[in-house]
Amino acid sequence: MRSIRAAAVGAVTLSLALAASACGGGSASGGGSNDSPRTLTYWASNQGASIEVDKKVLQPELDKFEKQTGIKVELEVVPWSDLLNRILTATTSGQGPDVLNIGNTWSASLQATGALLPWDDKNFDKIGGRDRFVESALGSTGVQSQDPAAVPLYSMAYALYYNKKMFADAGVTRPPATWDEMVETGRKISRDGKWALGAEGSNLSTNIHQVFVLAKQHGADFFTADGKPDFTSDGAVAAVKQYVDLMAQDKIVAPGNAEYAQNQSLSDFAKDKTAMVLWQTASATFASMGMKEDEWGVAPAPVQSGTPGTGTSTNSMVAGINMAVFKNTDNVDGATEFVKFMTSDAEQKILNKAYGSIPPVKAAQTDPAFNTPATAVLRETLATSAAALPQVPDESQFETAVGTAVKELFAEAAAGRPVTAESVRAKLAKAQQQMPTK
Incomplete structure (x- = not known):
């Protein structure tokens, strides 16, 4: 969705x-x-x-x-x-x-x-x-x-949309294909009131979509093969931390994005305030915001290394x-x-x-x-x-519980508090406790 x-x-x-x-x-x-x-x-x-x-x-x-x-x-x-x-x-x-x-x-x-x-x-x-x-x-x-x-x-599907003018102003010649390149590119752009990547930190569904893909890239899932919650695996923790660290550690997402939930990151993109967004099928939305088609480009969403594909190179839900x-x-x-x-x-x-x-x-x-x-x-x-996101009966509760955990971690990052593997695991453990018991 x-x-x-x-x-x-x-x-x-x-x-x-x-x-x-x-x-x-x-x-x-x-x-x-x-x-x-x-x-x-x-x-x-x-x-x-x-x-x-x-x-x-x-x-x-x-x-x-x-x-x-x-x-x-x-x-x-x-x-x-x-x-x-x-x-x-x-x-x-x-x-x-x-x-x-x-x-x-x-x-x-x-x-x-x-x-x-x-x-x-x-x-x-x-x-x-x-x-x-x-x-x-x-x-x-x-x-x-x-x-x-x-x-x-x-x-x-998700893709990486990039603002051509902001790329040119920062001397960036191509969109990042890996997360390391994303951070490197992002640090060139994130200065003087401009930010590299937009996020919707209070949007539970967007949070789930992003951390689900990152979990796949870390060889993990949020459910076991028999459909039981598995929110605290090392891969799931690494995925959530990597996503929140784009704000907390890498400093390429504006702290204010922790409160975004209603397409504000797209508005920032259209107003040349944010250079990139990870979004689903966004061309019609950009047009409705007054952008011309030649003002933005689109590329596959980043992977850990190499090129997109199945398994650990999954880059969209x-x-x-x-x-x-x-x-x-x-x-x-x-x-x-x-x-x-x-x-x-x-x-x-x-x-x-x-x-x-x-x-x-x-x-x-x-x-x-x-x-x-x-x-x-x-x-x-x-x-x-x-x-596909896990096709399990409790999927909607998963979106709420883990999406909220990510939202709370973004709030911690925006407030300048450290986001550690231990704090991520604790949030995910709390989320798992909120899931229905069989």
């Missing part, structure tokens, strides 16, 4: 939802197998620069669907700060939409509620088959041993948005027909062009629009060097 619109994941409540009624939406009018409802309700996540932008992007496509099928889609664009809690409330009350967008990192957690329609072979066949989708995107649709809880809609159907909808056929429409080759090109994301549908990726210098890096990352 996009950290630019990251959810305020109060997801410790998810364990309560798991024990509650596992029912779903079903707000379509009409009902019964002989009286197919002619209206579907759809909760779309806020993908554009504003909710109004999303409405302008989506409404013409929904009108097109109605013209083709006779089914009207009532649209509500839900801010990321509200989306997860809205979904959790719907799973317990049974009053929700027929179709909705979810951040792909929530897939396993929401799958565990039992509220979402499973995408078995029969349901995939209704939308053209499972093999239409990129395998890495399918890897973030739920627990691997179960039928997916959702279908990929928009795919995204598999980011994106999935589309799900509530199991108790009054119109499963209409809902799956809508998913088929939104994931059709033609619509995938239209929607992903509008949002600057990458289609998770293979055939749609052949469009030249997804082979520009900016999107080519994202496509290559998704294909070769991105890994």
